[in-house]
Amino acid sequence: MLIYRGAEAEIIMDTYLGRKVIKKKRIPKGYRIPELDKRLRLQRTKEEAKLMVEARRGGVPVPIIYDVNLKEFTIVMEYVDGERVKELIPKLTERGRKEICTMIGKNIARLHNANIVHGDLTTSNMIFKDEKVYFIDFGLGEFSFEIERRGVDLHLLMEAFSSAHPEYPDLFNHVMEGYRSTYKGNAREIEKKIEEIIKRGRYMK
Amino acid sequence: MIALGIEGTAHTIGVGIVEDLNDKCRVLANIIKMYKPAEGGIHPRDAANHHATHLPHLVTKAIESAKIDEREIDVIAFSKGPGMGPCLRTAATAARALALYLEKPLVGVNHCVAHLEIGRGTTGCEDPVLLYVSGGNTQIIAFAKGKYRVFGETLDIGIGNCLDKLGRYLNLPFPSGPIIEKLAKRGKKYLDLPYTIKGMDVAFSGLLTSAQKYYEKGERIEDICYSVQETAFSALTEVTERAMAHVGKEEVLLGGGVASNERLREMIKKMAEERGAKFFVPEKSLCIDNGAMIAWTGLLMYRCGITTKVEDSFIDQRFRTDDVIVKWRE
Numbered sequence: 001m002l003i004y005r006g007a008e009a010e011i012i013m014d015t016y017l018g019r020k021v022i023k024k025k026r027i028p029k030g031y032r033i034p035e036l037d038k039r040l041r042l043q044r045t046k047e048e049a050k051l052m053v054e055a056r057r058g059g060v061p062v063p064i065i066y067d068v069n070l071k072e073f074t075i076v077m078e079y080v081d082g083e084r085v086k087e088l089i090p091k092l093t094e095r096g097r098k099e100i101c102t103m104i105g106k107n108i109a110r111l112h113n114a115n116i117v118h119g120d121l122t123t124s125n126m127i128f129k130d131e132k133v134y135f136i137d138f139g140l141g142e143f144s145f146e147i148e149r150r151g152v153d154l155h156l157l158m159e160a161f162s163s164a165h166p167e168y169p170d171l172f173n174h175v176m177e178g179y180r181s182t183y184k185g186n187a188r189e190i191e192k193k194i195e196e197i198i199k200r201g202r203y204m205k
Numbered sequence: 206m207i208a209l210g211i212e213g214t215a216h217t218i219g220v221g222i223v224e225d226l227n228d229k230c231r232v233l234a235n236i237i238k239m240y241k242p243a244e245g246g247i248h249p250r251d252a253a254n255h256h257a258t259h260l261p262h263l264v265t266k267a268i269e270s271a272k273i274d275e276r277e278i279d280v281i282a283f284s285k286g287p288g289m290g291p292c293l294r295t296a297a298t299a300a301r302a303l304a305l306y307l308e309k310p311l312v313g314v315n316h317c318v319a320h321l322e323i324g325r326g327t328t329g330c331e332d333p334v335l336l337y338v339s340g341g342n343t344q345i346i347a348f349a350k351g352k353y354r355v356f357g358e359t360l361d362i363g364i365g366n367c368l369d370k371l372g373r374y375l376n377l378p379f380p381s382g383p384i385i386e387k388l389a390k391r392g393k394k395y396l397d398l399p400y401t402i403k404g405m406d407v408a409f410s411g412l413l414t415s416a417q418k419y420y421e422k423g424e425r426i427e428d429i430c431y432s433v434q435e436t437a438f439s440a441l442t443e444v445t446e447r448a449m450a451h452v453g454k455e456e457v458l459l460g461g462g463v464a465s466n467e468r469l470r471e472m473i474k475k476m477a478e479e480r481g482a483k484f485f486v487p488e489k490s491l492c493i494d495n496g497a498m499i500a501w502t503g504l505l506m507y508r509c510g511i512t513t514k515v516e517d518s519f520i521d522q523r524f525r526t527d528d529v530i531v532k533w534r535e
Contacts, residue, residue, distance in 0.1 A: 005480070007449070008443065008446075029439075029442075029479070031472035031475040031476045032472075033395060036439055119404065120404050122404070124451065140403070140404065156404045159404075166350055
């Protein structure tokens with residue numbers, strides 16, 4: 001059963017060996033020429049599976065992968081039956097928001113400690129279940145040692161907060177608190193990078 | 206109600222006159238003059254001199270072709286920003302003079318918002334995601350929580366700028382977009398190029414460098430143009446679709462000079478079809494920088510009581526899209 005049609009993939013509710021699972025299928029895009037379309041779908045399916053395995057190894061809650069099919073561009077994974085953080089945030093108390101953001105920050109730090117950048121950190125890509133924040137959709141993720149990429153990763157979340165939750169300006173500060181507590185490198189270096197990226201943006205004052 | 210708008214953010218100086226008719230925009234006049242540098246990119250001072258030379262004549266001609274009396278104009282609008290300082294100042298000075306002379310109110314307009322409003326005013330879309338693609342700007346804008354917010358944008362150079370830079374490298378004249386489009390039609394071989402997306406943002410400098418390397422290696426210009434268009438426009442289409450999915454909107458609007466490109470139009474249209482959304486694009490003269498879009502946005506602002514006093518009518522080179530209070534959509 002199709003439950004969500006994203007920009008690049010269909011999210012299908014399915015069963016696999018008796019388990020309730022999510023099948024992520026990268027669909028062909030009619031607007032792209034076939035050469036480019038296949039290249040992107042193949043690269044992204046492979047990379048996403050690898051990233052999810054490594055993220056889990058690094059201590060970040062992510063769905064377990066059951067199967068990867070590179071001919072059909074599908075990944076079959078655990079169904080995380082929780083609530084999207086995007087919808088959850090407005091329902092929480094100030095304190096609840098702070099707690100969940102700190103968790104998010106710690107998760108991001110764990111990803112970065114494992115040399116992974118998520119590439120699409122938004123509250124739509126986070127699911128809250130059993131007191132844990134699961135990260136999903138590693139479709140734009142990559143392995144990287146670069147401070148720049150880590151800064152961009154966090155900056156993206158900052159932007160996502162300001163567009164999706166403009167009424168709560170403190171969310172990102174709470175994320176950074178969690179991040180600082182868990183990141184193994186020099187967090188100040190990352191914060192400086194974020195400031196630099198903000199200044200690089202167009203029409204900043 | 207009738208508004209006169211003056212646009213002057215970059216290479217184009219334009220004067221437009223519009224009227225509201227059942228809440229839709231009727232363009233009475235829309236005249237532009239475009240500065241083309243002898244070589245290289247835009248020199249802001251040169252462009253401003255060009256604008257100052259042509260503006261008085263453009264104003265007279267616009268009023269004439271609108272077939273109105275100048276006293277019928279209710280409000281004078283000007284592009285407050287973002288853009289190049291000297292160009293913005295030239296347009297603003299003319300607007301101030303005109304407002305004082307005609308004793309009409311003045312209103313400063315955000316150029317990016319005007320690209321979206323002219324689409325809403327003339328194409329029949331109501332609440333679109335705008336893909337705004339021009340030389341300097343590449344943004345994905347949509348209305349959310351009382352403001353026009355930028356959901357995605359370029360992290361380095363605008364798509365039009367990317368095409369112009371490629372054109373200069375390939376010894377094509379400025380603006381290179383239309384020539385690249387023609388050459389691309391004769392492209393046969395797709396050359397792999399970096400496809401850079403970060404969330405809903407895009408980047409083009411890596412693609413530009415790679416394309417230049419292909420040229421040095423002796424690849425056909427046609428194939429390079431084809432591959433650049435396919436790669437860059439696919440990335441733009443993808444982030445636009447991502448923004449639509451993210452904000453849950455069913456309309457997509459194209460705007461900006463690069464919106465003239467047939468291949469880009471085709472791709473956005475196809476994307477919209479595949480997801481059951483509607484595709485809109487204003488007529489070409491309203492896609493490129495023009496005075497009518499400034500006039501129309503100024504009219505919308507004036508109608509809900511927004512005016513700019515002459516003494517407060519500063520330009521703002523870095524005027525952000527989300528700095529605009531969108532009273533007219535409440």
